[in-house]
């Protein structure tokens with residue numbers, strides 16, 4: 001078990017246990033960027049548990065061939081169950097299995113998870129985990145998209161990074177998470193930095209004007225146009241939500 005919690009004795013806002021056969025991947029990620037900052041500031045406690053530590057043989061076997069035949073191997077239920085049970089002794093929260101068969105991860109789920117005091121992330125490998133573990137130990141299954149990667153470690157880190165960005169005090173500038181794509185149902189607007197002219201392309205004049213109201217209006221318009229062109233589904237679902245809310249309010253009014 002590797003525990004990253006720089007400020008011993010200080011209570012982390014979110015305690016995360018990651019169950020994996022490659023704890024080194026998590027250890028490396030914990031050394032960089034937002035996740036490192038979250039650990040150092042005490043907002044995140046990150047613990048990786050190696051499934052091999054819970055194997056029952058000297059060779060630390062964690063996988064076997066699938067019943068019924070077919071290609072690939074499956075993670076054995078025994079060591080994985082013991083590893084999850086050990087994590088549950090230390091971390092309070094749902095056990096989440098990263099799997100292509102889960103609900104598709106998005107900003108709303110990241111927000112929901114950022115409210116929790118902890119969670120346990122289970123990383124599969126090979127063909128996946130024994131279904132009996134899903135039935136007895138897993139509370140939620142989450143996918144990072146409709147494609148398959150070789151293990152759950154990167155999906156777990158994608159989820160964790162998205163959650164940690166939403167924790168108060170983790171990003172340098174509190175407002176930057178609020179301006180990111182999806183936070184208000186839209187994509188972000190385009191960004192520019194120095195120099196004013198690059199390979200013949202100029203920064204839009206309004207951004208140099210110093211007029212903050214105009215700049216804000218321009219950014220909102222750009223965000224709206226980009227969203228309409230690239231992801232019209234986001235606008236459709238936010239107007240559907242708005243009209244549902246209005247209907248709900250009218251229903252409440254009519255009943256008063």
Ligand SMILES: C[S@@+](CC[C@H](N)C(=O)[O-])C[C@H]1O[C@@H](n2cnc3c(N)ncnc32)[C@H](O)[C@@H]1O
Nearest residue numbers: 098099100124127128143144148149151152155
């Ligand atoms: C090679 S994949 C197994 C894929 C599985 N046989 C299937 O087709 O659904 C090995 C592990 O990678 C992880 N994984 C792969 N793709 C993923 C995705 N899109 N989202 C979340 N986890 C994924 C899961 O933990 C999975 O158990």
